[in-house]
Amino acid sequence: MKLLKTLKHEFLAVIPPTVFFFLTFCLLVITQRLIDQEYGIPLANFGGALIGALIVGKVVLVVDTLPFVNRFPGKPLIYNVLWKTGIYLTATFLVRYAEHLLPFFKQYGHLAEAHRHLLEEVVWPRFWLIQMWLIVLFFVYCALRELIRVIGKREFVSLFLGQGKQAQP
Numbered sequence: 289m290k291l292l293k294t295l296k297h298e299f300l301a302v303i304p305p306t307v308f309f310f311l312t313f314c315l316l317v318i319t320q321r322l323i324d325q326e327y328g329i330p331l332a333n334f335g336g337a338l339i340g341a342l343i344v345g346k347v348v349l350v351v352d353t354l355p356f357v358n359r360f361p362g363k364p365l366i367y368n369v370l371w372k373t374g375i376y377l378t379a380t381f382l383v384r385y386a387e388h389l390l391p392f393f394k395q396y397g398h399l400a401e402a403h404r405h406l407l408e409e410v411v412w413p414r415f416w417l418i419q420m421w422l423i424v425l426f427f428v429y430c431a432l433r434e435l436i437r438v439i440g441k442r443e444f445v446s447l448f449l450g451q452g453k454q455a456q457p
Contacts, residue, residue, distance in 0.1 A: 306345035312425050313337035347379050365434045372430040
């Protein structure tokens with residue numbers, strides 16, 4: 289029973305970051321498809337966006353368990369937003385780098401050799417383009433999460449969907 293409760297909690301916790309990053313990664317795929325189509329490059333698919341969103345969603349959950357993540361709870365929101373953006377970006381960079389390194393390691397069986405081939409064969413402009421987008425996406429995601437943490441989920445939903453108190457001009 290406790291296992292089922294834990295699994296349910298983990299599943300519900302991974303939904304918001306996964307949905308957010310799936311939608312944003314789909315925008316990246318559409319952008320990539322439009323650019324690739326111009327140059328006759330085979331089109332990317334949305335499966336990669338889903339897999340990427342699941343990976344980033346899980347990275348967010350794992351990083352959230354670290355004791356130093358909420359380092360600035362009493363300061364203005366920008367402190368935690370920038371701090372968490374940096375942490376999530378570092379974690380996803382490491383995961384993405386390892387994701388690119390693993391096939392070379394399997395092929396060459398030695399970490400130094402795999403790293404050398406990685407540096408030579410990965411399309412670095414695309415890798416860095418995605419990292420730049422992740423900075424923006426993590427910043428927006430962290431800003432929304434921090435705002436929700438401060439004002440509460442119910443108030444955020446109420447204000448966002450227009451059911452809250454209307455501001456006076």
